[in-house]
Amino acid sequence: MVIKKAPDVRESDVTPKELYLRRREFIAAAGVTAAAVATNGLGVLHEDGVLSAQNPSAQKLTNLKKSPLSTDEKINTYKDITTYNNFYEFGLDKADPSKYASTLKPRPWSVVVEGQCGKPGTYNIEDIMKWAPLEERIYRMRCVEGWSMVVPWVGYSMSEFLKRFEPTSRAKYVQFKTLVDQRQMPGQTEPALQWPYVEGLRMDEAMHPLALLGLGLYGEVLPNQNGAPIRLVVPWKYGFKGIKSIVRVSFVENEPLNTWKQQQSSEYGFYANVNPQVDHPRWSQGSERRLGEFFRRKTLMFNGYADQVASLYTGMDLRKFY
Amino acid sequence: MTATQWRRRVFKPVVWVLCLAPLSYLIYSLYLDPGPNPVETITNFTGIWTLRFIMLTLAITPLRWLTGVNQLVNYRRLAGLFAFFYSVLHFTTFFFFDHQFDVAAMLDDVRKRPYITAGFFAFVLMIPLAVTSTTGWIRRMGGKNWNLLHRLIYLTAMSAVLHYYWKVSVKLPPVNPRNYAILVAVLLGFRLWRNFARKRASEV
Numbered sequence: 001m002v003i004k005k006a007p008d009v010r011e012s013d014v015t016p017k018e019l020y021l022r023r024r025e026f027i028a029a030a031g032v033t034a035a036a037v038a039t040n041g042l043g044v045l046h047e048d049g050v051l052s053a054q055n056p057s058a059q060k061l062t063n064l065k066k067s068p069l070s071t072d073e074k075i076n077t078y079k080d081i082t083t084y085n086n087f088y089e090f091g092l093d094k095a096d097p098s099k100y101a102s103t104l105k106p107r108p109w110s111v112v113v114e115g116q117c118g119k120p121g122t123y124n125i126e127d128i129m130k131w132a133p134l135e136e137r138i139y140r141m142r143c144v145e146g147w148s149m150v151v152p153w154v155g156y157s158m159s160e161f162l163k164r165f166e167p168t169s170r171a172k173y174v175q176f177k178t179l180v181d182q183r184q185m186p187g188q189t190e191p192a193l194q195w196p197y198v199e200g201l202r203m204d205e206a207m208h209p210l211a212l213l214g215l216g217l218y219g220e221v222l223p224n225q226n227g228a229p230i231r232l233v234v235p236w237k238y239g240f241k242g243i244k245s246i247v248r249v250s251f252v253e254n255e256p257l258n259t260w261k262q263q264q265s266s267e268y269g270f271y272a273n274v275n276p277q278v279d280h281p282r283w284s285q286g287s288e289r290r291l292g293e294f295f296r297r298k299t300l301m302f303n304g305y306a307d308q309v310a311s312l313y314t315g316m317d318l319r320k321f322y
Numbered sequence: 323m324t325a326t327q328w329r330r331r332v333f334k335p336v337v338w339v340l341c342l343a344p345l346s347y348l349i350y351s352l353y354l355d356p357g358p359n360p361v362e363t364i365t366n367f368t369g370i371w372t373l374r375f376i377m378l379t380l381a382i383t384p385l386r387w388l389t390g391v392n393q394l395v396n397y398r399r400l401a402g403l404f405a406f407f408y409s410v411l412h413f414t415t416f417f418f419f420d421h422q423f424d425v426a427a428m429l430d431d432v433r434k435r436p437y438i439t440a441g442f443f444a445f446v447l448m449i450p451l452a453v454t455s456t457t458g459w460i461r462r463m464g465g466k467n468w469n470l471l472h473r474l475i476y477l478t479a480m481s482a483v484l485h486y487y488w489k490v491s492v493k494l495p496p497v498n499p500r501n502y503a504i505l506v507a508v509l510l511g512f513r514l515w516r517n518f519a520r521k522r523a524s525e526v
Contacts, residue, residue, distance in 0.1 A: 076358075084358035094358075147359060282488065283435055291358045294419055 055082075058220040061134055061154050069210060070138035071304075076149040078218050080291045085225045086143065087244060088192045089178065089185035096187070097225035104184045104245065106222070106229035115175075115251035118166030125229050129215055131164060132156035136219070137212055137233075142274045142288055142303045144238035149291045153233055154216030159207040162249075167203065171251035175200040176232060176243045185245075193259055199232065199243035200256030200270070202312075210235055210308055214242070236305040238272045269322040273313070274303035278322050329396065337397055341404040344371045345411075361419045368412035369441075373486060373502060375405030376479050380509040387516065399455050402475070406452040413445050437488035444482040447474045479506050 087097040090104075109125040134154050142148040162174060178197040182188045188195045205211065212233040215222060222228040227244025234241050240260050250256075260268035267281050276286045276299040287296040302309050313321075323331065348367050357363055379401040386394045416438075421428040432442045451472055453459070460468045483506050487499035 080358040147362075279434075282437060284431070289359065289361060289419075294361055295422065296420060 055220060055223060058223065060220055061216045062219075063134070064154060064219065065133050065135040067135045067137045070136065071140055071150060073138075073140065073150045074292075075138060075152050076291050080149060081151055081217065082223050082225055084149075084291060086145075086239065087187075087225060087227070089187045089195075089197070089245075090225065091187050092192060100186060101224035103186060104179075104224040104228060106224060106245075109229050109247075111230065111246060112248045113165050113250075114248070116168045116171035116253065117251045118168065119164065128161070128213075128230065132160040134215065139210075139212070139233060139235035140303050141233075141235065141239055141242075142299065144240055144268065144272065144280065144285075146283060146285070146288050146296075147291060148288045148299075148303075152218055153212055153214050154219065155212045155214045155233065157209055158211035158213050158232070159209065161213045162206055165249075165251070167251045170253055171203055173200050173202055173252050173255055174206045175248075175250040175252050175256035176246050177248040177250075178243055179245045179247045193263060196247075197243055197259045198256060198262075199241055199258045200252075201232075201234065201241075202255075204312055205234070208309060208312065210305060236274060236302040236309045238274055240268070241272050271313075271318075271321045273309075273318065273322075274299060274301070275318055275322070276301060278319055329393070334400075337400060341375075341400065344408075361415065365412065365415050365419075368408050368415060369486070372405055372408040372412050373482055375401055375408055376475070376482055377502070377505055377509065379405055379475065380479055380506070384509060384512045403452060403455060406448045409445050409448055413442075437485050440481045440488060441485035444478045444485060447478045447481075451475060451478075476510055479510070 083098040084094045085097040086094065087101070090097040090100040107125065110122050111125070111128065112122050114120045133156065135156055136152055136154055138150060138152045140148060141151050167174075176199050178195075179185065180188060180196040201211065212235075214227065214231040214233040215229065217223060217226055222231065227242070227246075230246050231244045232242050232246065241258075255270055258268075258270055260272075261270055274285075279285050285299055288299045289296050300306070344367070348364065352360055352363065379398060382394050382398040382401060386392060417423055417428055421431065432438050451474060454463065454468065454471060463471070483499065483502045486502060490499055
């Protein structure tokens with residue numbers, strides 16, 4: 001595992017081909033919106049002329065392993081992924097996190113581990129990043145609101161992370177909590193949701209190879225608005241399950257009450273598996289709009305990961321356990 | 323210039339430009355940067371401006387009573403037609419990008435989703451108002467009938483707010499829809515109160 005400030009441009013591997021083929025357009029457009037680009041760090045033109053629309057100040061993550069779990073679908077642009085976020089800790093608008101998340105300080109950072117496990121304690125983010133080889137995993141992400149994108153995450157399997165703490169047989173669920181700090185997360189001064197944000201998984205879900213401990217994006221450490229420095233990625237579930245900026249992990253016996261279920265249990269459940277057959281009470285879940293596309297496409301069962309995860313839910317009524 | 327000439331040559335063109343300013347802004351900002359989800363941007367923008375123009379249309383009569391500036395009524399039709407114009411853009415965005423002009427699929431959505439039902443209802447009610455907005459139709463129908471028909475705007479306003487409220491209530495507390503609901507209540511309440519006061523006065 002090597003983390004270093006690297007000037008080399010490995011990210012060309014994950015920059016969508018059509019994006020860098022369109023780089024002249026981007027350069028032209030950049031002329032118009034130069035101010036925005038400069039202040040938001042939305043794009044940078046590398047010396048070799050390849051556009052990698054990334055944050056020039058972000059720490060690069062190198063020697064990433066490619067994952068067989070990655071999709072070969074067209075990846076969304078860095079800009080789409082980092083300027084269209086639901087992260088109410090920084091405001092309710094999709095563009096708010098990219099504008100306001102600079103107040104978050106992702107270093108130094110530690111995660112408290114507690115509950116039904118052999119090795120509770122406080123762990124440093126720098127150590128956590130070295131516990132397993134970092135992989136690039138390109139996953140589909142489907143939001144409960146009916147839009148989706150394809151994201152080149154960096155991280156390693158959640159199971160690698162959780163196993164370290166030696167969960168006991170009494171650990172039936174794992175619960176995660178986001179940071180609470182009104183100075184770092186100004187949206188928390190509003191009672192939009194109950195803070196801290198809480199999410200959870202059944203242990204077998206958390207140990208599934210697809211469940212990812214997210215540590216980076218597009219070959220760099222996570223941008224603040226995407227949940228820096230450590231987050232959950234569960235690609236077969238709606239995006240709100242992917243809790244961001246985690247500070248606490250608890251192994252528990254009972255099903256945690258996750259934030260959105262607490263907010264509106266008739267609309268959001270604990271499982272939140274992507275399911276085109278079970279509509280949200282106010283809108284259809286049968287289709288979605290992929291960012292970058294104009295027309296809606298069909299939503300796939302378990303977001304297209306049914307072959308891998310359907311067996312986790314054998315015998316369960318997915319209309320009841322939505 | 324006479325008052326009529328002022329109205330025709332100065333005020334009306336200015337009002338037209340102002341009414342088209344939101345659309346121009348939308349087009350220009352999409353041209354500069356379409357953003358990650360331009361369809362959503364267009365939908366939200368045209369929706370909120372429909373609602374604003376409905377409010378404006380409803381505000382003109384109370385403003386006239388309050389200020390005594392009767393000329394305001396000259397702009398009521400224009401405001402109403404612009405409300406309809408933005409609602410057509412809003413509806414067309416939905417009909418095209420969500421359903422590719424498939425009528426059956428669109429109607430299925432209208433039937434299934436309460437917030438779409440409310441929005442569609444608000445939109446459909448505006449069609450007869452737009453059609454009969456001409457002077458010729460006022461003459462043909464007679465002022466009394468015409469006025470009666472055009473009270474449908476009250477229903478449009480209420481269901482448009484409901485449409486907005488149901489759509490965004492996921493983001494609690496839904497401040498904006500609530501404010502529009504209050505505004506509609508005030509604008510319609512004002513009319514009720516005035517009718518009541520008038521009746522009382524005529525009885526005395």
